[in-house]
Amino acid sequence: MERAARLAAHFPAPQGQAMPELEAQPTAARGGAGFNVAVLGAAGGIGQPLSLLLKLSPRVTQLRLYDVANTAGVAADLSHINTAARVSAHTGADQLPDALYGAHLVVIPAGVPRKPGMTRDDLFNINAGIVRTLCEGVARYCPTAWVALISNPVNSTVPIAAEVFRSAGTLSPGHLFGVTTLDVVRANTFVAEAAGLHPGEVNVPVIGGHAGVTILPVLSAVTPRISLPEDKARALMERIQDAGTEVVKAKAGAGSATLSMAQAAARFAEACMRAMSGEPGVVECAYVASSLTDLPYFASPLRLGPAGIEEFLPLPRLNALEKDNFERMKAELQASIHKGLDFARK
Structure with missing residues (x-):
């Protein structure tokens, strides 16, 4: 069978047949x-x-x-x-x-x-x-x-x-x-550089979407806890949001973020396989259908299990800078979602 x-x-069905x-x-x-x-x-x-x-x-x-x-x-x-x-x-x-x-x-x-x-x-x-x-x-x-x-x-x-x-x-x-893991990888790297920590010891929750202002690194919820003045936090946030463009410019037309994206995607694939195997405590950020906000799709930390998404972890509390970015993010992310839905439905 x-x-x-x-x-x-391998063979297409005759026209009119499924x-x-x-x-x-x-x-x-x-x-x-x-x-x-x-x-x-x-x-x-x-x-x-x-x-x-x-x-x-x-x-x-x-x-x-x-x-x-x-x-x-x-x-x-x-x-x-x-x-x-x-x-x-x-x-x-x-x-x-x-x-x-x-x-x-x-x-x-x-x-x-x-x-x-x-x-x-x-x-x-x-x-x-x-x-x-x-x-x-x-x-x-x-x-x-x-x-x-x-x-x-x-x-x-x-x-x-x-x-x-x-x-x-x-x-x-x-x-x-x-897959928004690259945003997390970049955030962990840039924050570690700024704070003098090892990147493997840093975890920055990144919520929202996967483009520009829709990427919201919640720097106030970094583990281990660090204290950043607002100007430094703003500069870090903007660098994380524009990191893709940073690579495109550095490659001078020869490509985009391929190696770092491959590593981030492999990390996410490993997390999926670990979860499917029944390993407990697998948590990654990803952009998924979500009811955490009034947006139908949203990136946030997820607990994964054998059946897929097991739990939407609570969104971290935002400070004033992050709340401002969140409000600016919503309109752009909603427009991108509608663009995809309109394309698919047509």
């Missing part, structure tokens, strides 16, 4: 087994280093690499690394079913990167369609997989993905995440 379903996935339904896959590997992870956009600037980091993970037993071109070379290169994860290459739309079927976790860095002078709205016009197509594949071939979405603008692409899954009848809000 499994073989028949896999073969059927594609065959595939048997729902388990949401997690059981009994100590490892995880089947699919990376969609694996040959790109983020996808390659991300795939390398996932190949090194002892939790990954199958690593499915998908892209529209150049996937075979990336897979061959990674397959020479002496870790247990088996690597396979899948290129083009007709091979998307094989990349996805049976996946426990799907990580999506596919899309074009931001270049100098390009806004996240510019990215939307290209990446929205890519995300929609790939999520249609997820809904069909691995409907119970956890999905970690990296493709920018995340503030809009996560609502697009949710609407695709809703239309397919496969939406599980607790399994869909916009």
